[in-house]
Amino acid sequence: MESREISQAVISRLPRYFRYLGELRDKGIERVSSQELSDIMRVTASQIRQDLNNFGGFGQQGYGYNVEYLYEEIGKILGLNKEHNLIIVGAGHLGQALVNYMNFERRGFIFRGIFDSDEKIQGTQIRGITVRPMQEMESFVRENDIDIAVLTIPKTGAVQVAEQLVACGIKGFWNFAHVDLHVPDHIQVESVHLSDSLMKLSYNILSHGE
């Protein structure tokens, strides 16, 4: 894999390529040109070629791309050929929804532990995983080689929990808390700000609709 820095804009597009190639693969389609991909993905063929060129020349002049090969290569680039051990912090509705989301496990993202400060939820099971108290989180992370922590807790606790987890060797956060996390540079954070997303929709409806 290229060692130079690929822009986050390109990285953001990779999962979408993966998704579309997966669908072509499911349909038994063996090859696809950048123009055909362009038509179904609604991005320019030129952007597709430029994006994929960041990772090596996958296509062949006159042939296009081999779907299976490209799908697997992008999967490897995205780290999907490895298993990831996840914990969920915050077993409310959103946390439960994520644990129950089948797609993640198929991609190698395995939920190993769930933690919550609410004693009424502790001890209950979500998809066979027992909800544990927060006091057990740090040792669990260390002992189970957890690399990703999913934060589905209110913002008031998120920053402190993140700090504790950074100290335990967590590699990345999938952050749903309504706050930005500031962690050391070598720790990755992917935030999903649901409120921001809905507000963006609201703006677009206001400014474009009717």
Place this chain on the structure above:
Amino acid sequence: MESREISQAVISRLPRYFRYLGELRDKGIERVSSQELSDIMRVTASQIRQDLNNFGGFGQQGYGYNVEYLYEEIGKILGLNKEHNLIIVGAGHLGQALVNYMNFERRGFIFRGIFDSDEKIQGTQIRGITVRPMQEMESFVRENDIDIAVLTIPKTGAVQVAEQLVACGIKGFWNFAHVDLHVPDHIQVESVHLSDSLMKLSYNILSHGE
């Protein structure tokens, strides 16, 4: 409001300004300079000024920005001073999580109806709203002035449901289905691709970690 097209990149940043200004407001802070905002938001003061200049000059030389005023103005730009009527399509874990997410209601996004094709869920209540069968969706949307449909259903049904709703006058989709929606240009779509987000995190851990 300016009628020229503001870039989606700027629009994407607006909710974050709103969030930070809301926190300053909660702390009773009356004014803030672009440099101070820059320090807490970790974006350049120059970008802040440029972004906000798209919507009119909110700041005053030597004074900075009035927090309350800027907060309210950005809120208006985001369409938050209006109420929005939402339906949820798909009453599974994720749909339930969104209905239960308190923040949205405080911002004027009110869930009016919930729909699901699963007969076992129909008739049950989520936060006081009874889950209705899909057959009731179109008339409900027309009769209740629904502007936003939240799609938390599998991808297999999403495209068809979207088409039905476009025909009913829906203004925008908040789409959590694992598929891209292609709707007429005057209908807004904001997609939250959870799998894409997690894959981006996986890539960043692989390429930056250790």
